[in-house]
Every structure is written in structure tokens, then in C-alpha cells.
Amino acid sequence: MLKERIYLIFTTLAVTLSLASHGDHLAATEAAATLAITVAGTLLAIFVADIVSHTSAHEALPTRAELRLMMRTSFGALRAITVPIIFFAGSVLVGWDLDVAFRVSTITLIVALAVVARSALRRTTLSPGRRLLVLLAESAVGIAVVLLEVLAHG
Template sequence: MSRRRRMRREHPDVETRELRAAVLKERIYLTFTGLAVIVAMHAHGHIEATTALSTLAVTVFAVLLAVFVADVVAHLVAHEALPTRQQLREMVASSFGALGALALPFVFLVLAVVGVWTTDAALRASTIALIVALVAIGYAAIRRVDLTFWQRVIALGAEAALGLAVVGLQLLAHG
């Protein structure tokens, strides 16, 4: 019996943790992608709110589909079989469950579409929200892990710094 199966049998919460880890991983991917797209749109100057909203929606949908297809293909390669219904449900949950990570940018852009905010303000607020989301996702990932206070600070600080690095790189590329 494989080590993984023995661990699952001995520790039934391993599967739950693995699914939670997969969801968090996909949220990080999607958040970084959303951050890069939003900063790029903001750096290009004036963009209509409807264009920004549709660009973000298409990008997010494409990334979610890519993640889902990658999970299915990885499963096929690793197990030489199609995923079971349960495994497929878990793949859908981990892929599309990440959508919540971009809820605020969608809300902000909808506010810009209806004229409550400017597109510039919506994109700026989205950038801030996504950097905060990266730290929150990181916290969700490490909150139950046995780390010292300083290890937590370093892990969360590194994630925030990487988010800011994405912003900086996009500004350099489009500045």
C-alpha cells in the first residue's frame, strides 16, 4: 500500500487538507493573474469600465479552465485513468472555488460600469484588494501550521512582497 494511502487511512483529514491546499493554491494562481491583468490595464491609461470588466472576466474564465484541464491531464498521466466522479468534483471545487478571490475586483469594476466609481479608482482599489487577498490567502494557508510568530511574519511578508513585485514589474513593463 502506498505511503499516501496509509496516511489517508491513518489520518482521514489528510484528504480534506489536500483539497484545502489545492483550493488555496488555485486562489493564489488566480489572484496573481488577476493582479497582473488589473495592473496592466491600469498602466495602459484610460480604459473603459466595460472593457476592463470583460477583460478580467475572460482572463479569469480562461485561467480557471486552464487549471481545470491541467488537473484532469495531470490525473490522467499520474493514474493512467480518468478521474472518478468524486475526484472530478474535487477538481471542479479546487479550480472554480478560487473564483471568490477576485470577487472584490469584479464588484469594483461593476461600480465603475454603473458610474459610482471611475475605472481608475476601481482598478486602483482592485490592486490593493488583491495584494491584501494574497496575504489573507497566505494566512489561511499557514494558520494551522506549526510555525513560530516570526516564521509566519516572514511567510506573509514574502507573499505581500511578491504581490508588490508583480505590480512593480507590470509598471516597469508598461511605464
């Protein structure tokens, strides 16, 4: 489940930053719809990849129980991007400022990357120093994504 969350967080981060660069020409409904479509497409791609990799590795289609687990794993990743979804929905339904939604979503997504990494690292036998190094590296990649998007659209 961690892998799926990371994929979805990075995808949402890239889309949010891209939308933010066009924020003055974009309605909140368009931003929310674009995010929803992208998230749905990403989740479906993750789900299909699970089915294909399972079929390839086991030379058989997944059982009903395995399929349910794949669905729960793929679509359970939505929890990782709850705050951006709430802020985009708030921009549409309540009229919250779209720029604020972009900023809060970006910060939240970078924090979510760190939380997911910490959760994964907590179960390892790595030393605390190495855990911190991995956590900082993943956070740095998240920040690099932000900087690259700003450069691309700035």
C-alpha cells in the same frame, strides 16, 4: 484550493495593472470584459491541469466525485477575486471611476494574497516568526508584481 486562489490572484493582479496602465484609453466595459475573459481562461486552465495531473498520477480518468471536487476547487478560487470583480462591474453598471476600481482592486488583491497565505500558514507547525517571514515574502512578491507592471507600462 490555496494554490488555485494564489494563481488567480496573481493573474488578476497582473491584468488589472496592465489595464490600469491603459486606463485613459479604455472603457469600463472593455476592462471588465478583459478581466472576465482572463479569469475564465485561467480557471479553465487550472481545471484542465487538475484533470491532466490526476490522469498522469493515477493512470485513470477522474471519477465523477473526483471531477466534482476538481471543479469545486478550480472554480471556487473565484471567491479570492470578488472585490475586483465588483469594482469592475460597478465601473460598467454604475459608472464608478475606473482608476479608483484599478487602485482598489490592486490593494485588495495584495491583501487577498496575505489572507490566503495566513490561512495556509495557520495550519502549519512553523514558529510564529517563520510564519510572519513567509507572509511578508508573499506580500513582497505581490508588491514586486505591481512594481514590475508599473515599470513595464510606465
